[in-house]
Amino acid sequence: MRDAVARLGRGVLEALERLGRGHVLLLSILLGLGEVLRRPRLLAEQLFNIGVLSLLIIGISGLFVGMVLGLQGYYVLSQFGAAESLGVMVAASLVRELGPVVTALLVAGRAGSALTAEIGLMKATEQLAGLEMMAVDPVRRILVPRFVGGVLAMPLLAAIFSAVGVLGGYFVGVGLLGVDEGAYWSQMQAKIDFDEDLINGVIKSLAFGVVVTWIALFQGYDAVPTAEGVSRSTTRAVVHAALVVLGLDFVLTALMFGDG
Amino acid sequence: MLVEIRDLCFRRGERIIFDQLDLDIRRGTVTAVMGPSGTGKTTLLKLITGQLHPDSGTIRVAGQDVTQLTQAELFQLRQRMGMLFQSGALLTDLSVFENVAYPLREHTNLSPTLVRKLVLLKLEAVGLRGARDLMPAELSGGMARRVALARAIALDPMMILYDEPFTGQDPISMGMLTALIRQLNDASGLTSILVSHDVHETAQIADYLYVIFEGRVVAQGTPDALAADHAAWVRQFMDGLPDGPVHFHYPAPSLAADLRMRRAR
Amino acid sequence: MPKRRNIELLVGTFVALGLVALFFLAMQVSNFNLKSSNNGYVLQARFTNIGSLKVRAPVAIAGVRIGRVESIRFDAATYEAVVALRIDATVNTLPDDTFANIFTSGLLGEQYIGLEPGGSPDVLRDGDTITNTQSALLLEQMIGQFLFKKAGESG
Numbered sequence: 001m002r003d004a005v006a007r008l009g010r011g012v013l014e015a016l017e018r019l020g021r022g023h024v025l026l027l028s029i030l031l032g033l034g035e036v037l038r039r040p041r042l043l044a045e046q047l048f049n050i051g052v053l054s055l056l057i058i059g060i061s062g063l064f065v066g067m068v069l070g071l072q073g074y075y076v077l078s079q080f081g082a083a084e085s086l087g088v089m090v091a092a093s094l095v096r097e098l099g100p101v102v103t104a105l106l107v108a109g110r111a112g113s114a115l116t117a118e119i120g121l122m123k124a125t126e127q128l129a130g131l132e133m134m135a136v137d138p139v140r141r142i143l144v145p146r147f148v149g150g151v152l153a154m155p156l157l158a159a160i161f162s163a164v165g166v167l168g169g170y171f172v173g174v175g176l177l178g179v180d181e182g183a184y185w186s187q188m189q190a191k192i193d194f195d196e197d198l199i200n201g202v203i204k205s206l207a208f209g210v211v212v213t214w215i216a217l218f219q220g221y222d223a224v225p226t227a228e229g230v231s232r233s234t235t236r237a238v239v240h241a242a243l244v245v246l247g248l249d250f251v252l253t254a255l256m257f258g259d260g
Numbered sequence: 261m262l263v264e265i266r267d268l269c270f271r272r273g274e275r276i277i278f279d280q281l282d283l284d285i286r287r288g289t290v291t292a293v294m295g296p297s298g299t300g301k302t303t304l305l306k307l308i309t310g311q312l313h314p315d316s317g318t319i320r321v322a323g324q325d326v327t328q329l330t331q332a333e334l335f336q337l338r339q340r341m342g343m344l345f346q347s348g349a350l351l352t353d354l355s356v357f358e359n360v361a362y363p364l365r366e367h368t369n370l371s372p373t374l375v376r377k378l379v380l381l382k383l384e385a386v387g388l389r390g391a392r393d394l395m396p397a398e399l400s401g402g403m404a405r406r407v408a409l410a411r412a413i414a415l416d417p418m419m420i421l422y423d424e425p426f427t428g429q430d431p432i433s434m435g436m437l438t439a440l441i442r443q444l445n446d447a448s449g450l451t452s453i454l455v456s457h458d459v460h461e462t463a464q465i466a467d468y469l470y471v472i473f474e475g476r477v478v479a480q481g482t483p484d485a486l487a488a489d490h491a492a493w494v495r496q497f498m499d500g501l502p503d504g505p506v507h508f509h510y511p512a513p514s515l516a517a518d519l520r521m522r523r524a525r
Numbered sequence: 526m527p528k529r530r531n532i533e534l535l536v537g538t539f540v541a542l543g544l545v546a547l548f549f550l551a552m553q554v555s556n557f558n559l560k561s562s563n564n565g566y567v568l569q570a571r572f573t574n575i576g577s578l579k580v581r582a583p584v585a586i587a588g589v590r591i592g593r594v595e596s597i598r599f600d601a602a603t604y605e606a607v608v609a610l611r612i613d614a615t616v617n618t619l620p621d622d623t624f625a626n627i628f629t630s631g632l633l634g635e636q637y638i639g640l641e642p643g644g645s646p647d648v649l650r651d652g653d654t655i656t657n658t659q660s661a662l663l664l665e666q667m668i669g670q671f672l673f674k675k676a677g678e679s680g
């Protein structure tokens with residue numbers, strides 16, 4: 001019993017300490033943001049790694065999610081004789097929620113884990129220490145471009161996800177199920193507000209970009225420099241990122257759409 | 261004195277690595293630090309270069325106390341230091357050539373032709389000019405360490421710290437490396453700190469030797485003086501005797517006691 | 526990893542794709558281009574009951590959308606709902622006896638405001654109030670009245 005309490009206490013302390021280290025790291029990343037202007041090449045490389053390499057999975061997932069929304073939405077809405085509202089339902093779900101959230105989860109799994117493993121391995125093989133010995137700050141040189149790349153890529157990927165999803169819903173709803181094409185688009189346009197829905201969606205995915213990349217980079221940077229440590233950190237990066245994205249989504253949704 | 265270490269204390273958790281260590285390194289010499297595996301030789305190099313912070317004591321390098329420097333000042337100082345990591349620590353996503361060029365591109369504004377010339381000269385010095393287009397993953401351990409050496413000397417530093425440069429080298433490259441270390445030191449007025457287990461190679465090139473054990477310097481002197489020393493410590497280490505005051509084992513209860521404990525559980 | 530030139534090309538393509546997607550969402554999916562009519566003018570209308578009318582609901586004449594509901598507030602002095610309507614600037618000849626109704630699109634659909642122009646020579650200007658209004662038809666009331674009438678007929 002005594003032991004269990006002690007262990008719990010130690011666990012809590014460790015978690016708090018890690019939280020503190022994470023924020024210190026975020027701060028030094030933010031202080032080093034100017035680096036990407038000095039070396040745009042590094043940013044391009046990271047946009048490639050995080051953005052371009054995630055395009056395929058984001059596009060395909062967006063298409064299928066949109067198609068499923070088309071099907072499910074049609075069956076529910078047609079029971080109320082409101083199948084013309086299908087466009088609204090598909091677009092609102094995508095732009096407000098599914099686009100930012102699913103994209104963030106996919107990016108955490110596809111690119112976040114890769115970032116963690118890369119940074120963790122660089123630490124384990126003393127590459128980060130080597131950079132420091134060459135008087136190069138690894139936070140600025142290695143972490144900052146990855147952070148900016150992740151934060152910029154996320155809203156673009158989410159927009160692609162949502163756009164492809166709206167088209168997927170269109171193929172199923174209008175193409176297969178015979179919803180009126182004019183109604184699909186015009187109701188959507190009437191109901192989806194530029195500021196309230198679209199801009200808020202973009203803000204959400206920017207926020208998700210920050211937390212997903214931050215968690216991935218921190219887990220790599222803080223990894224125990226062994227094969228096992230890096231693998232643990234990689235798992236932790238994906239799990240933590242997913243949980244934080246979902247929790248943050250609730251908070252942001254409550255803030256943005258709560259009074260609407 | 262280029263490096264002056266006074267009253268250095270450092271611990272890792274419960275384990276005391278250094279206990280009031282004093283150590284001096286004269287400018288322009290090759291100073292070797294020897295000692296059993298796990299005594300903290302790598303740790304010492306990391307303390308000197310400011311990668312680790314001591315619990316107490318001072319470490320002065322070129323007159324500056326590295327424990328008190330800001331990151332910017334430390335980086336200034338490190339531009340004049342080269343360190344050869346035990347593992348090489350090459351950047352795995354850059355080719356051999358780019359790895360050696362990295363500090364040049366980072367800290368100088370040399371023209372590409374000049375960078376190329378310098379890199380090829382440094383690679384020639386370690387005998388790997390032909391390997392310039394290989395990636396680090398395509399190198400053997402010994403080759404990687406030589407590339408790392410080329411990188412460490414790229415900026416013509418005032419001091420180089422070698423962490424076991426001889427491990428994984430065949431007799432030929434070993435001979436070449438010892439000659440190179442000595443030559444670099446004498447030609448450009450460099451100061452070298454050499455961590456190594458190879459008593460013979462080290463004795464050949466070092467001007468001064470420190471033997472550290474259990475957090476303290478247990479013997480020091482020129483190679484000749486140490487070779488003539490009759491203290492049991494020194495004899496055991498210099499002659500490679502398995503038994504003596506230095507234990508080959510990490511601190512532990514006696515084997516018999518350990519085995520009994522196992523059974524009792 | 527591909528060649529440097531290729532990376533830049535692919536990254537450029539990726540960013541362009543992302544921006545196209547955002548543009549598509551703005552123009553085709555959201556009301557961004559309807560919003561450009563933001564510089565129209567505002568009319569007030571008072572209703573005793575607005576049902577479930579919402580901000581941003583359409584305002585239409587003859588079924589054609591000409592504006593939207595900008596705000597809804599409650600007037601504690603008269604116990605009425607005051608609805609502000611933003612009307613497109615191009616629709617600037619609404620007579621001052623225009624009639625405002627709250628209609629429902631479809632049986633359970635959203636509510637919107639339908640305007641029926643009257644015959645007065647004077648036109649409504651920015652800030653004017655529409656006085657002829659018809660409140661929302663509440664389904665519960667309609668059913669209640671219907672049952673009441675049926676009961677009256679059979680009894």
Ligand SMILES: Nc1ncnc2c1ncn2[C@@H]1O[C@H](COP(=O)(O)OP(=O)(O)OP(=O)(O)O)[C@@H](O)[C@H]1O
Pocket residue numbers: 272277296297298299300301302303304346
């Ligand atoms: N990151 C670390 N965390 C905790 N303890 C460590 C860490 N790194 C090293 N140690 C401990 O510090 C001691 C000294 O390690 P160090 O690497 O300096 O030894 P060394 O003298 O270089 O040995 P070798 O000759 O085998 O390279 C070791 O006993 C090790 O257990």
Ligand SMILES: [Mg+2]
Pocket residue numbers: 301302303346423
């Ligand atoms: Mg070592």
